[in-house]
Amino acid sequence: MKNFHVLVIPYPAQGHVIPLMEASRCFTTNGLKVTFVNTDFTHKQVINSCSGPGIDGPSDLLQMVSIPDGMEPCDNRNDFGKLTKTMFQFMPTKLEELLNDISKNDDEKITCIVADYCMGWVAKVARKMGIRLAVFCPSSTAVLALTMSVQKLMDDKVLNCKGIPLKDQMIQLSTSMPFMNPANFLWVCVGDSTTNQIIFDFLILGGMEAAEAADHIICNSTMDLEPGVFSMFPKMLPIGPLLATNKSTRQVGHFWNEDSTCLTWLDQQLIRSVIYVAFGSITIFNQQQFEELALALEDTKMPFLWVVRPGTSGHNIDYVYPNGYMDRIGTRGKMVSWAPQQEVLNHPAIACFMSHCGWNSTMEGVSNGVPFLCWPYFADQFFNKTYICDIWKTGVGLNKDVAGIVTRGEIKSKVEQLLNNNILKENALNLKENVMDCVEVGNSSDKNLNKFIDWVKEGNDKVGASETYI
Template structure:
């Protein structure tokens, strides 16, 4: 018998793959071997991005199953992706488990599944394999997803999850973010049909999670005590990004531009604006240009992650304002994708203009970096509320009458954030709390060690 073998299956999106990969690396350090199941589409992206680093020491074995979509279809369309996942992936996972557990020696001992893939926990149960639910985002978002029945009873949403009054803010309990129901996870993902599918999936996932012994979450008590008073059974073992040494295989879908770090080495401490919007955010051409001109107006060095697919319909290269690249060439650097954890840990970073995805949020927190918040969809509005109103380590942007964040607004918020020392002081204090929770006697580390003991027993 070798080390216990775990099958790990993330929801097929960048913000879900990375934290489960971080958890997988931690489990490898404790003697487990991991079979990491991406969709075929994402598996290819990870392999293309990492080349020979993919094989590593062999303790994380990357495999894939189809996602039920055609090669050219848009995987950012949540309705189609949800259909593909539900119609095709369950039978493919059954086939994979049969194949692996048909070989005598190295059977799967546990399945760790993203809560958004609750059906995988049901399949694990069919095979008699203990399942563990993993939640990669904030505990508060999970508390919200678990509260759908109460929201229905209180007439905040109807049976399809549609808000009855989307403009009125609600708060689930004190010390948790206030929200507009129009920004609930399922209401911010597109049209009504998509919303209905995602809402139904949420209800199914809630049921699947009821039967697992461990529901682990990529957060810590200190960051969101209010959320844990709502759902005490969530067990925080994070932030995972604060616990790991930087592993070569991060699970990123794009090649990471290592020249970012060499460039940062040449900048003054605490001088650089880091600008990155995760894997989904899309800008229209006007907004893209205003952002470029705002960074130019700020008159500070900046490192800007410009994904190849970041603008609607047009290549970003064609959208930079005329002469922009020449004017900023001595203080601005644009890259396709950055090794973000290493960037945020770099002493030259002053602040982070972010879409406020949970991974970016905890990576910034773990390094004491203040934020300028530019949420796009899903839980990013909740995380913005945490950053600006609860933790007070950042500011949001105001949109003008065109619904655009103007260059002047960008310049003015950068100045306001960096002039006021209190943002950096609070961010450093929060960094201390986060790092304490993952160190040897910290609450997240204790829970993680109990989890390891349970799996080894």
């Protein structure tokens, strides 16, 4: 009997691997076999962190493999321009070799590929080898909608042919969608002009082509969160929120080991008393900003759990706490290098979430009814802040001063403003109820997941009658 076999491939970044791992769990739960393809570098990180109570790694239906990304071991993979360009040049051949190896066993042949839309080159491999393609959106679907609208924006003279904004004004993709600031488009604010151009040429234009070529686009979102996008692009199927399925199953796909001691610490705190502070896997502060944040958390007089990542590859930063800080904070503050975030946000002690507004963090906060203090760092995070503060009204934004610093006074003031605003907190709880209802049996995300599973299995039947697929 042939397996229903899906090959899944994410962009090699933390915020892309985690939701596709959770999607893969959904696939295996529904009887699909998944081969999950990371780069060699990312694969080692994920496997090393896939240990501990409640973390189930590879299984009979989920196998994790890797292919090289084309970079040298010593290269800086936080150089997104170089990483992206090298992958697009090097990985297609390696993926073809992997697919050919898999196809040697007739019962293991791939039914379809599920590719991160930021890996647009996969579409060409799928087309060449006659394999059906689905695209996965790990960001808000509004960001993918923007990617799919690039040609129209160029035709309308909003962008030039290199993706550079021609007008300093907010835009709307449709009247049912929020306004977007072109200065914050993904390919405009990632790095220097060379990096931005690479991102536009490879990720954006490649992602647009892949989304157009795909039979389905599945998304870590819900109909309630982004109704305007789904009415504009009915091809998109929201199957979110993609979360660890129950309390005995931990989230997988992390690049670093989680420090679970923070959960024991949270157990000792009062209900809704703790500020949770976490800025994802990429955000970098300078020493001055780090000190302002540290002193602000001290000034709030509230308990806080703060994820302070160790020195990040490619960034020679060793943060120094203010003089005497640890003695003054005592047990009121808990610092960890990486946290089991879903479990943290689900803990009754959490009062609010100070976040960079990455989409995974946004979905996890929303799914647990936690109000946000929004501090976006780059790319799509600015638009996610728009959703949180202006559309859903479940958080407040932190603003920089003229020197580009979010001051301790600003942080302390916004913490007080958020925690004294019962409307925002009520909105967060109501949104949680609506979002979590989507994954219940028979509701929108559940139906969309089943629609996708059925499509995969129908394809498997076609494989048996045709040599079109490998």
